[in-house]
Amino acid sequence: GENVEQHPSTLSVQEGDSAVIKCTYSDSASNYFPWYKQELGKRPQLIIDIRSNVGEKKDQRIAVTLNKTAKHFSLHITETQPEDSAVYFCAVLPRGSQGNLIFGKGTKLSVKP
Amino acid sequence: GAGVSQSPRYKVAKRGQDVALRCDPISGHVSLFWYQQALGQGPEFLTYFQNEAQLDKSGLPSDRFFAERPEGSVSTLKIQRTQQEDSAVYLCASSGGTDMTGELFFGEGSRLTVL
Numbered sequence: 001g002e003n004v005e006q007h008p009s010t011l012s013v014q015e016g017d018s019a020v021i022k023c024t025y026s027d028s029a030s031n032y033f034p035w036y037k038q039e040l041g042k043r044p045q046l047i048i049d050i051r052s053n054v055g056e057k058k059d060q061r062i063a064v065t066l067n068k069t070a071k072h073f074s075l076h077i078t079e080t081q082p083e084d085s086a087v088y089f090c091a092v093l094p095r096g097s098q099g100n101l102i103f104g105k106g107t108k109l110s111v112k113p
Numbered sequence: 114g115a116g117v118s119q120s121p122r123y124k125v126a127k128r129g130q131d132v133a134l135r136c137d138p139i140s141g142h143v144s145l146f147w148y149q150q151a152l153g154q155g156p157e158f159l160t161y162f163q164n165e166a167q168l169d170k171s172g173l174p175s176d177r178f179f180a181e182r183p184e185g186s187v188s189t190l191k192i193q194r195t196q197q198e199d200s201a202v203y204l205c206a207s208s209g210g211t212d213m214t215g216e217l218f219f220g221e222g223s224r225l226t227v228l
Binding site (some may be wrong): 006028031032034036041042043045046049071073074082089091093098099100101102104105 | 117119144146153154156157158160168169171172200204213214216217219220221222
């Protein structure tokens with residue numbers, strides 16, 4: 001089955017710096033890659049997603065890049081702000097899945113003012 | 114309501130007790146998912162409903178776990194004879210269609226602690 005690995009597990013940056021989180025997956029047929037943000041004690045919320053027919057997608061300070069050949073995708077946050085502090089989860093939807101998103105273990109991002 | 118609602122938010126059970134966790138999805142949402150999130154881990158899929166039909170229950174860890182959605186709206190996750198390893202946050206999510214690439218709207222979860 002699909003295996004998702006996420007790195008780093010923790011990331012600390014200064015306010016205004018960029019943050020990059022990377023995920024690798026094993027099944028080359030997987031075709032949907034969302035990122036969820038979970039603030040402490042809160043529900044996960046979708047922040048951006050990308051489909052396998054697209055290499056990059058941007059939404060203001062957030063971007064996701066997908067390298068299908070290498071089977072990895074990355075979340076990029078520019079001009080980080082303290083409110084970006086949270087745990088970020090990547091996820092992969094294997095082709096043919098009934099909705100069984102496979103999540104990474106998460107990255108705890110801390111943005112220091 | 115405006116979002117996915119789960120109850121209870123916190124549940125403490127003695128080992129061996131049965132528990133029932135409720136999920137009220139966003140009104141009209143066809144798809145409903147249950148995930149288990151252990152401390153410091155990502156959510157792990159348990160089961161998926163499309164309306165009242167349980168289309169995938171491959172993630173349920175044992176036959177002590179049972180989920181239902183009899184009328185295609187509210188869902189209940191039941192855990193029988195709870196064990197300490199069942200301690201986790203149980204997240205419910207719903208989505209408006211059957212397109213598996215749609216956004217999942219999560220509830221805030223039910224935190225289960227088994228003593």
